[in-house]
Amino acid sequence: MTSSSRIFSRVIHTLQSHQAMSSPYKKLKLSIENPVPSDYEISRKQTPKPIVEVGKECGILDSELEPYGAYKAKVKLNVLDRLTARKNGKYVLVAGITPTPLGEGKSTTTVGIAQAMGAVLGKRVFANVRQPSMGPTFGVKGGAAGGGYSQVIPMDEFNMHLTGDIHAxxxxxxxxxxxLxxxxxHEARQSDKALWKRLCPVTKDGSRDIPRGLLPRVKKLGLDKKDPNEWTDEEIGKFVRLDVDPETVTWKRVVDLNDRSLRGITINEAPTEKGLTRKTGFDISVASEVMAILALSTSLEDMRKRLGNIVVASSKSGEPITCEDLGCGGALAAIMKDAIKPNLMQTLEGTPVFVHAGPFANISIGASSILADKIALKLAGTDSENPDPGYVVTEAGFDFTMGGERFLNIKCRNSGLSPDVIVIVATVRALKVHGGGAAVKPNQPLAPEYTSENLDMLRKGCTNLQKHIENARQYGVDVVVAINQMSCDTANEHEVIRKASLEAGAVDAVTSNHWGKGGEGAKKLALAVMKCANKEYPVQQTRDEHFHYLYSVDGASTIKEKIEVIAKKMYNADAVEFSPKAVKKLEEYTKQGFTNLPICMAKTQYSISHDPNWKGVPSHYTFPIKDIKAxxxxxxxxxxxxxxxxxxxxATRCGFMNVEIGKDGEITGLF
Amino acid sequence: MTSSSRIFSRVIHTLQSHQAMSSPYKKLKLSIENPVPSDYEISRKQTPKPIVEVGKECGILDSELEPYGAYKAKVKLNVLDRLTARKNGKYVLVAGITPTPLGEGKSTTTVGIAQAMGAVLGKRVFANVRQPSMGPTFGVKGGAAGGGYSQVIPMDEFNMHLTGDIHAxxxxxxxxxxxLxxxxxHEARQSDKALWKRLCPVTKDGSRDIPRGLLPRVKKLGLDKKDPNEWTDEEIGKFVRLDVDPETVTWKRVVDLNDRSLRGITINEAPTEKGLTRKTGFDISVASEVMAILALSTSLEDMRKRLGNIVVASSKSGEPITCEDLGCGGALAAIMKDAIKPNLMQTLEGTPVFVHAGPFANISIGASSILADKIALKLAGTDSENPDPGYVVTEAGFDFTMGGERFLNIKCRNSGLSPDVIVIVATVRALKVHGGGAAVKPNQPLAPEYTSENLDMLRKGCTNLQKHIENARQYGVDVVVAINQMSCDTANEHEVIRKASLEAGAVDAVTSNHWGKGGEGAKKLALAVMKCANKEYPVQQTRDEHFHYLYSVDGASTIKEKIEVIAKKMYNADAVEFSPKAVKKLEEYTKQGFTNLPICMAKTQYSISHDPNWKGVPSHYTFPIKDIKAxxxxxxxxxxxxxxxxxxxxATRCGFMNVEIGKDGEITGLF
Structure with missing residues (x-):
């Protein structure tokens, strides 16, 4: 036994001794089968605890919990006020390497670590995950509640409707x-006078009745210190006529389905619309800015403000037109007033899960909500009665270099939080792809290199993992690599990954089989994560003193510079090339005053670069920016x-084609 | 005191004596103010009981109740199995005269009667109402939870999202x-062979994997007795190619908002859709056939079947294409699996309310769900332990002659239920319109005839009420007229309405002020309804022996004949004229075998006829049918x-412009 592995064993022993403490959660026992049945079968076989019981176990008061059916509940935000004095628990971010289209198991690992910590090691722990869109649920065969023996249950409720947040x-x-x-x-068909009369009618006492929702616009135009009856015609005109340039409308409608026919549409074609047709389209609901706002809001008040700030178009004179200008901010907040409360569910082993917000990783931050994290960190936090820290395990969509970067530079900047440890999930399969293996595609048999040992190919591919580790370390956070075990892997292969991880500065690299064995399968990984989060790891050389962002947003750097920093430091690009359209947008947003904002990069997740075919660690290339949006x-x-x-x-054959429902309401074929 | 009024007093005394029995519901006390504050202010001032308490008071077991937040719950359908031996409670249908655009208070009366029976008279009673659409909630200033001191609370939750049924x-x-x-x-771009390969791939053992959802189509085509590998090319072609005629597509998308821009659109304009553009449009969600199915389903199984039966288009050879042909029936049922459970809420005085389904009255049945009625009738029903019958008060959208007719001929035909009494709501204001008064419009001051006594005009207008009473009596059900009191009414005017009602065969006509006084204001009306429902009324001459439909659907009458019966007997038309388009549809539907179905008439509610300007009782006219849909x-x-x-x-100024939300999540300006 080497010296370091002796220390390792001792630390494990110390951490395991906590197990003697009574577990905060009543464990739901797993009856492991081999081969592992389908996710839905596993979910159905387990009887969840009533959600009120889970809430109690978490330390949520009855008055703070709003059950939605037997197994889901909303948690009121005032739990934050009650626990304000508590020190936050430990914050664990799960991210991934550059994945294959099959996925490398980030969600499964997130849930698996939580099951290990909560159900096996007796710690207070929360898995914080995104709410899945119903589009992919019915579009492809697959849910998003983890998988195998590490999942959120009941999985049908998790994947459909939940408590209605996406609908809101x-x-x-x-x-x-x-x-809009x-x-x-109405503006196209009415004079300023007619609009004024209708928008703000004269009341019985002769005053003007300005709808409350339009008061922010009154203020914006500096008209709030003058009696509306004394406004000049010009002032009235400015107030009532938004004068939207139809060409500049960026706001699209949304539906939470895979409905390709709505990608490009022409609206206003009914005779009642008098020929004012306009080309537009639908996005999937989770790609809506409203969803990103839900994820990034830090309070109801903050959400209200952000909703009002949404820019939907420009006026013909180039001024941004906001939700507030349309008098819509309050109504949007009213529609979202329950959606802002995080949803409590549970894992297959009965540990608590927050499911809240699900912004599309393609063009948004791809992370669950700040409020869920804040609440979970308090519930897992420490005070005189709870000296042993709990854990909040959450995930960043896509690979670390995209999802993790956004998590740290956008989500953490909004929340003021920073992770205590970053877990990077790697698989032998994906790393072999980066080492030159054949392309991996869904519903197709794997090439031989994936079903037998190939250490050279794997070693070559580990450069991808190493780049993600290095990237994560740029933020000053310790990294633990989770090797997500698959059936064809060999111990030698895991050792190759482990070595490469440590070489790149990871604090540890641990093989985990949570998919096949639940929390028990992730116990070692959970212990490594706990050690790292508690800084009990004997050697501290890999951890910077402080967490820091990759770039500042206080005006010290321009939009262009921020993009360049991300492309160079994260994506390994030499330079960035902005298209003429992007250059125009840079100028426009700079002029409109939107320079002090972080950047959300929208690119493929299948390469560190912009080209999905470039595997491993692409270098010596120019990263293209085609467009910039706000x-x-x-x-x-x-x-x-x-x-x-x-x-x-x-697709021609869709997930929905297998779904059926029994007399008892039991769904089959969903996954 | 006349003999009949003596009997009346005695019966009232007997009925009131039940009050001595302990009330099933803990009463929420009203603190009546005058003038009556806004609906939302009244709602906010009342603290509802926890919904679990309301559930208990109704006799719903904990295991049958699924709370959604503190004040709403879903009720599981298995309550019907438990109470199958109980005799149903009394079924009260609230309908109206031909209304003005201001509405004559059907919902308010429905809730008011329930508050009177439950909170004042100590009876078991349920108000069963429709879930409102969010479109009108934000479009015009007004909710749909009753009003004044007779409403469903909390009204913001009632008007927004509820438990997500409309979203489903x-x-x-x-x-x-x-x-679709x-x-x-995919059919436009793939050969039969390619479709076959993708829809039903070959499995490892060489068999064809036909998705479960397509098995009904296999059966429909008579291919279920043959190994798919032995299907001929022709059979494969028939199976994989629905060959939809784009011109025949009737299925539209929906959104639960007032979004006029989506009335007429062109879809498939994105380059990925390869130029296969198609003109279509959106309806409001409550106009969806799925909503009508929710209202009319008698079980989960029945809903599943109906969803599969939806016809979305015809094939190029004229065959109806169904949801089942697309393999979608099971998935739609899965999406709707929770929506089918009725929602429990409460009135301002703490009596139970079922809120379930809200099909658009314009083109659908405009009534709440059969399942909510069935459950409520059992919960209000009688057995050895509950000898005193309870009541279920529900409403039919629009006037009796439209909404009531559909309720009886469509909803009752599906449920097998029939009302014990029909309440027809009348107002002095609307009857004066029918007597020749000036047009009444929202947001405009009322003409003088509406603010002072005018008995002649009123007397003349009462013919409208009398026609509705006569129409209701054609079904063999007793009628009680509810005179919904308004502030400018006089006692003389109420007496005119009362006399006209009795003259037309109503069992009683009672003035009610539930809007201003809650249940106490509707006490007399409730007593009259209870007497009538219990057949304790001394004179039975106005009631036929048995309830019967207006027409049969068993093939004895053609589609045309059924429409003619409704137009003549209900609308007082002499004849019906079918447009060429309607004639073509008659032929098509007859050919497709859809003759044995009841008819839902879609026309204005502002006249007994098809012309909103024809007030009173139009006669000697031909009723036009422009189109028939399925x-x-x-x-x-x-x-x-x-x-x-x-x-x-x-509109230019919309309801949403007044909505704001406070830090505590309290909404203002919604109503």
């Missing part, structure tokens, strides 16, 4: 769209390296 | 639309007397 997002998004188009219609309400600009599809389609 | 309807509707358009896309899943054909707008628009 869709409604808020689409009310704003209807308000209707306003354009999510002012959410609080970021997003830079597109390519045309990103914002609403998926359905 | 939208998703189910739109998944079917996406499935995507199928048309809702095969819901189980009716609908005949349109005019072009009906199936998605409203927003």
């Amino acid at each position: 997002v869709s409604m808020a998004n689409n009310l704003l769209a209807a308000a 188009d209707t306003r354009m219609f 999510s002012i309400g959410a609080g970021y600009l997003y830079a597109l390296a390519d045309k990103i599809q914002t609403i998926p389609g359905l | 309807v939208s998703m189910a509707n739109n998944l079917l639309a996406a499935a 358009d995507t199928r048309m896309f 809702s095969i899943g819901a189980g009716y054909l609908y005949a349109l007397a005019d072009k009906i707008q199936t998605i409203p628009g927003l």
